[in-house]
Amino acid sequence: MGAAIEVENLVKSYGNNTVLKGLSFRAEQGEIFALLGANGAGKTTTLECIEGIRGYNDGKIIVNGKIGVQLQSSSLPANITALEAFRLFGRWNKAKEDLTILDNLGAGEFKNKQYRTLSTGQKRRLHLAIALLHNPDIIFLDEPTAGLDVEGRISLHNEIRKLKTAGKTIIMASHDMAEVESLCDRIAIMKEGKLAFLGSSHELTGEYYGESKILIKTEHQVPEFKLECSVPLSMEQNYYCITTKNISEALLEILTKLKEADNEVLDIKIERATLEQRFMEIAKEGK
Amino acid sequence: MRAFIYGIGVQWKLDLRNKGILITYYLVPLVFFGFMGMIFTSINPEMKDTLIQTMTIFAFSMGAFLGTPSSISEMYSGDIKKAFKVGGIPLWAGAVNHFISAFIHLLITGIIIYIIAPFAFDAKLPENPVLYFISTAVFLMVNISIGTVLGLYVKSPAKLTMFAQLLFLPSLMLSGIMFPTNMLPKAVAVVGYALPATWGLKLMTESELNILNIVILLLFFTGAVIISSYKLAKIGID
Incomplete structure (x- = not known):
């Protein structure tokens, strides 16, 4: 397996504040990779640089494959229905319309409801469906289960496992350690813009550390x-x-x-x- | 192209579902047209000659300055733009969809005024309907492009309302649609020349095309498009 994502000496500053200070890591194809860190550690900036929605000052990012992104804070026009949004993004991505993506994520039941009337969990499912509609190779999930009830979390975890089985690479940021431990193959912990740990959850909880x-x-x-x-x-x-x-x-x-x-x-x-x-x-x- | 056209259709429906947009595009302009049609024409029967033009300018100014910007601002100042960016929708598409949707909605309002005014208030139809509708389309484009600039640059809803009123009220008072410009103090009348409504009224009330009017309106439009494009490019980089 080759690398899905390679980040080398990534540097990002906001004015005089350097948020990423030479960050390097690689995520392998087909793995679920978690990016963890306290608030302000730079994980969202790292993800946004890789996703291409934020520029960076120095370093190199190589992304091998099509990406799909579910942002932590994301929104859509208040009056758009879930189905209209799904179709709009699908057409811009020249994706074949596959409504089973909505159904598999339990979003089919509210596809005709307007975005402003959806619950947080329903919005998350819709954004994940949009991220998946063009069959990406690498999927970014930022706090994927935040705001979901237990049933929703279990269902989404199962979907994430299915994506891994289908050979997708998943890069996720989460504050839920149980979720990370149960889903992720490898974990990167960031501290003050640098990598403080990289390895499996067993290595992290093991004797050495x-x-x-x-x-x-x-x-x-x-x-x-x-x-x-x-x-x-x-x-x-x-x-x-x-x-x-x-x-x-x-x-x-x-x-x-x-x-x-x-x-x-x-x-x-x-x-x-x-x-x-x-x-x-x-x-x-x-x- | 298929995606772009679908986006226009979706935006058109979103505008229909938006109460604020319906109020500023249809309800208030048409209710105002009803009242003013009765009052203006009974106070001054000469107003019948320009009732269609003045009420259309009122409707377009209200819709483009008070309606369009809020919808654009909601999209570009919040998280929607992030979702569009990572979802593969170019940022310009949102602004252009808003523009075209607003154009269609407000043109419908203009057509309603054009059809009803002669029957309801004995208003005089423009002598040259083709020239009138070309003039109407140009003026509408100018107004929506200025509304787009407002929506892209002003993030706070309170500030947006303030800036929109700063454009809307002088357009009403100084352009000649409420009072003849020759009754205004000279200094105030001069300020009126900085407003598209003044040139729009001239263009729409003339029976022959005056190139100067249309060139000035196209200058407003070009300026607004350049400023909007610059802002969209900047949002894209940020």
């Missing part, structure tokens, strides 16, 4: 001992808690010591950091 907690409940009180590979033992709701970067070594060590002390283990839990915690560490604290 942070600590995990081992919680152990034993039959008797654990005698004072110190593990080589962890911070000292503490108590959390009747569980002994060990915070460590190296789960296997710490676990082996503590189980050995408990066995030597003839103290039976009643329960063991391992808690790894959530994507949200890792995101906060990287995007906010710069770890």
Whole structure:
């Protein structure tokens, strides 16, 4: 698989304020790629530069394929019906009229309603249908499920998975970490106009980037001992808690010591950091 | 071309669904025509000679200055332009669609006035109907192009209303459609020459074509098109 999008040393300034400071990454064809960052990190500017709706000062962007864009803040004339909008964009894009796109996204049921009467979720579905009508290779989704109810989110997630199965590349920005974890193959976290992390969600939540907690409940009180590979033992709701970067070594060590002390283990839990915690560490604290 | 024509059709329907547009394109101009047709012609029977022209100029000025800009401003100052840009619709298409749609709507109003005035108020029909309709079309184009400039440049609805009134009210008072220009103070009458309505009234009331009137109106139109094109190009880059 080749690259769907390549961004090299992208620089974008608004007056004296440099928002993107030499940003580089590539999204592979057929993957779902998430661009994350705190507000002001530069992710919307990055997306808009790639989408071609904003110019940039320096660097290079290569887009290999037709793009379809669903913007986070987007609007249409208040009195246009969903069907008229779908047809208008379709004709300008010389796309074959395929109303099943509307139906698949659940937009067929409100196709004759005027834009001003649509709910936020219905508007999002309509904008996604418009983004898909010319069969793009790369689809940009900015906060795709914002404002959708649970049913709408599940339905849209399924559509996004179907698009991936069809070989489309999806670039999405989202604040919903559960959505990112469930959908995305790779994640890029931006901080102050630069890339702070690039990898899979497993890599992000894995040992390398942070600590995990081992919680152990034993039959008797654990005698004072110190593990080589962890911070000292503490108590959390009747569980002994060990915070460590190296789960296997710490676990082996503590189980050995408990066995030597003839103290039976009643329960063991391992808690790894959530994507949200890792995101906060990287995007906010710069770890 | 197919997309462009479809866009005009959609815009025409959108204008029909827009209450603000219906009020400024049809309702107020026609109600005003009804009242003024009765009042003007009974106060001064000579008004029958120019009733069609003056009421048409009123309708076109109202529609183009108070109606068209708000619809264009809504499109170009908000998120609609972003949706059009990423959706592959050229930005100029929105402005041109608005222009053509407004032209058709206001021309219908002009035709209604032309047909009703002789029956309802014994108004005199223009001596040369072909010249009259060419003049009407030119004046209408000029007004809508100025309305387009307003819609593209003024984002705030409050400011838009203010600028539109700054054009509309002098067009009413100083062009000669309400009072003869020779009754106005000289300095005020001179200001009237800066308004398209003054030249429009001259053009539409003359039985023979006066090139000067049409050239001046076309200068207004060309200026407005250049200013609008510059703004659209700038929006495209931003």
